[in-house]
Amino acid sequence: MNNILNYRYLLDYATFGLLLVIVIFGNLALFILAAGFIALILILRVLFMLQYRPQLKAVLVVTYSFSLILQTIFYTMAVFPADGNEHLILRVIAAILLPLPFLLDQIISKSKSRSFYLPSVENLTTITFAELKKNQARLHQSLQNLQHFKHVFSTDNMQQIFGDLNRHSTFRYINNGSLDQTYFKKAAESLNDPYIYLIISNTGSPASELIGLFTQKQFNHASLSFDQDLQTIVSYNGGERIYPPGLNPEILQAFHKKADASVLIYRLRITRAQKAKILATIQQINDTGSAYNILGLVTKHSVRSNIMFCSQFVYQMLQIAGVNYFEKKPGFVQPTDFIELDYHRQLEYVSEIKF
Structure with missing residues (x-):
């Protein structure tokens, strides 16, 4: 046999x-x-x-x-x-x-x-009331998970996700100059602010919700901002069909893709020199070129240095400045790691924005 x-x-x-x-x-x-x-x-x-x-x-x-x-x-x-x-x-x-x-x-x-x-039948006769209540709660949770699963894999979501894949590149830089001089001027003006700001968001985009099924996390996007008013948010993303996937500017309004979307804002103390080093690195990436590391979400590796996904980018910027407060390979960093792995409370909570 x-x-x-x-x-x-x-x-x-x-x-x-x-x-x-x-x-x-x-x-x-x-x-x-x-x-x-x-x-x-x-x-x-x-x-x-x-x-x-x-x-x-x-x-x-x-x-x-x-x-x-x-x-x-x-x-x-x-x-x-x-x-x-x-x-x-x-x-x-x-x-x-x-x-x-x-x-x-x-x-x-x-x-x-x-x-x-x-x-x-023998097992059924020994089920207690507490077990029935527990099973009812499990059934309710399973039904909720099934509804969420159906939503994530709806035809509209799948068409949007798969229809966007041909815009990505795994081996070459396709994004160049998406950050203009106005962005770098605003960022330079905020160098005296003794903090860098981390934005962890739950946007509700189809791609974010699909990633959430695998990470089992509510928040699945990470960004950086040089100023407290969040006028200089930057990260790696799909470009919102305005820019090619890669290093792009972001605005808060773009995070509002579903009714219960929310954004967590934290700040990390940093020196002017460290902040300037991050800004110089971002300018170099902007000039050289970039692409979104869509394959790296699975393989956890980058084919070229400027091909990254959002949390990989944020962690590497903190690492370059010497302010990464936890140790992990950049390709394995998830957005919620910035909060959950802050064992020594280096981050300061600022606020939560609900749309």
Whole structure:
């Protein structure tokens, strides 16, 4: 039996390897056919696996079907956009995404998870009132999570996220000069302010909410400001379709993308020389060029020095000035780390802005 299973998986990997070679050089139809073929194989396997309970089978069938829908949207909106502006990196990402359903299938096959099993009649008779109340709370939380999940993966959100991917670049600088002389003049005027300001925000943008599913954090964006009036906010972002993704100026109004969006403002004591060093580094990045490190959200690394994501940028600026108050590799820093890892209370809370 074990030999049959091993041959079965070998056949799967050989089939997938062949598909991978094809899809890297294929067109939209071939990508969708490959994803559909994989989903169909896995669904048929689930249906014929006798050791799986009906509840687990149903969950896996829905999962594989939903994965196929998301992949189809991704291929249509990002990998092969209507304007014909294709990017090799997106084709590679699309190919990398194909084995994910196989990975899930392997994990389930090995663990034979019992989390989907219904309790026996004997177990049901021993459930206490406290347990019923606890289960009711869990059910309520699960329903809320399901609603949030449905919102994040709504068609509009997915179209916006995938439709924006072709604007990004992982290997070259595409943003240059987004900060004008007016910005640097305002920032220079605030050098005598003995603080640098950290803005941790919960904007409610589709990308922010998608990131939140993985980080399990409410706040998923970090920015810096040189002045207390927040006229010099700067970070790495998608550019709001005004600038290319990378180093860009920000305004508070742009953080208001949902009804319960909010912004936490902290300040960190810093010398004039340290603040000037951060400003000089930002000016150098602005002159040299930058890009948003979208691939680094997964790999935690940058291909080039000026390709970063928001929290990576904020941490590196603090590191350059010698005021980073916790130790972590920049690519692994999350926006909430600036608050949660402030063990020695270096930050001073300023205010919270609710829109």
